[in-house]
Amino acid sequence: KQEVTQIPAALSVPEGENLVLNCSFTDSAIYNLQWFRQDPGKGLTSLLLIQSSQREQTSGRLNASLDKSSGRSTLYIAASQPGDSATYLCALPSGTYKYIFGTGTRLKVLA
Amino acid sequence: DAGVIQSPRHEVTEMGQEVTLRCKPISGHDYLFWYRQTMMRGLELLIYFNNNVPIDDSGMPEDRFSAKMPNASFSTLKIQPSEPRDSAVYFCASSLEGRAADFGPGTRLLVL
Numbered sequence: 001k002q003e004v005t006q007i008p009a010a011l012s013v014p015e016g017e018n019l020v021l022n023c024s025f026t027d028s029a030i031y032n033l034q035w036f037r038q039d040p041g042k043g044l045t046s047l048l049l050i051q052s053s054q055r056e057q058t059s060g061r062l063n064a065s066l067d068k069s070s071g072r073s074t075l076y077i078a079a080s081q082p083g084d085s086a087t088y089l090c091a092l093p094s095g096t097y098k099y100i101f102g103t104g105t106r107l108k109v110l111a
Numbered sequence: 112d113a114g115v116i117q118s119p120r121h122e123v124t125e126m127g128q129e130v131t132l133r134c135k136p137i138s139g140h141d142y143l144f145w146y147r148q149t150m151m152r153g154l155e156l157l158i159y160f161n162n163n164v165p166i167d168d169s170g171m172p173e174d175r176f177s178a179k180m181p182n183a184s185f186s187t188l189k190i191q192p193s194e195p196r197d198s199a200v201y202f203c204a205s206s207l208e209g210r211a212a213d214f215g216p217g218t219r220l221l222v223l
Contacts (some may be wrong), residue, residue: 034211042216043202049211089154091212098167099144099212101154 002027002094006102013080014110021075021105023090028068033092035064035075038104044089048075080109115215117203123221129191132218135184136205144212145178145188146202154202160186193222 003026013019023033032051036044048057048064050073056065063076073090087104094100116135124130136143144159158168163180171178175194180186190197198221206212 036214044204044214046211046213091154098156098159100156101146103153 002100004102006105010106012108018078023073025071030092033073036089038087082109082111084109117215121219127192130193132188134186134203140205140207142206144204148200195222198222
């Protein structure tokens, strides 16, 4: 059974810092891994999808890496801004397309 | 594309009443997922469909919960009878095989 852990649970940083969010999973036989952002009281916005054959995906200031052998993914946010404040969730399939979500990292970027 | 559409956005009902949540997936997507989010348990997958066929409903908590997808553009999640512990945010998501899932805005359900 796939288990997904995200560390840290919460993070507060000053504006402009580069930061790394971590996602660990127990079953490395995955199709892909997806990072989401959730704003308070809102739905989920997909940020990046990494296929199992890829090691990295980049979108603007975001970079996600995937290391299947070690069961880890990281989301790197460069030059953080107050608008980046949200909860970040990683999700990966347990079996075919049955996505399991981590508990999330609540990020607060201080102006 | 309007994205995944869910209705209602908010629902307040009394214990014992029937609740029906609705979802319109993105046109052309062949997978549809229903999730529930609570503070205690985070995001949990309840059920998912592929080409309108339920594939895995092992996440459905009890027989009080049922989901249907009569066609490619519409799905419902029904709770009958509802209980206070069903209070949560229910999300619908859709995807095209192998690609990123798109989530709807969610339905906030409060059962009194």
